[in-house]
Amino acid sequence: MRSVVRTNASLIWFLLCALTIVSWAVGTNHGFGDGHHLPASLVILAVAIFKVRLVGLYFMELKMAPRVLRGLFEGYCLGLFALLTAMFVFA
Numbered sequence: 001m002r003s004v005v006r007t008n009a010s011l012i013w014f015l016l017c018a019l020t021i022v023s024w025a026v027g028t029n030h031g032f033g034d035g036h037h038l039p040a041s042l043v044i045l046a047v048a049i050f051k052v053r054l055v056g057l058y059f060m061e062l063k064m065a066p067r068v069l070r071g072l073f074e075g076y077c078l079g080l081f082a083l084l085t086a087m088f089v090f091a
Contacts, residue, residue: 012058016051023047041088049081 023044053074057063062073 009058012054016054019047019051038089042085045084045088046081049077049084052080053077 026040026043026047056073056077057070062070065073
């Protein structure tokens with residue numbers, strides 16, 4: 001497996017692909033029944049924000065950024081998730 005995955009970026013790329021498939025599977029066949037799309041939507045939203053975090057940390061190299069910059073990015077991801085969740089649930 002190490003010959004296929006030579007860098008962390010390759011491993012993260014595979015993970016991003018897998019998370020995309022998970023989001024698609026949850027969105028198309030969530031199994032919560034009619035009218036109960038809220039849990040599936042929140043799972044898809046959480047996966048999307050996690051993917052944004054992975055891209056920021058590994059492809060934009062915020063993982064090695066100064067603490068303040070990384071903290072702002074982590075706060076942005078958390079705030080975005082909270083805001084979008086609140087807007088979706090209470091709208």
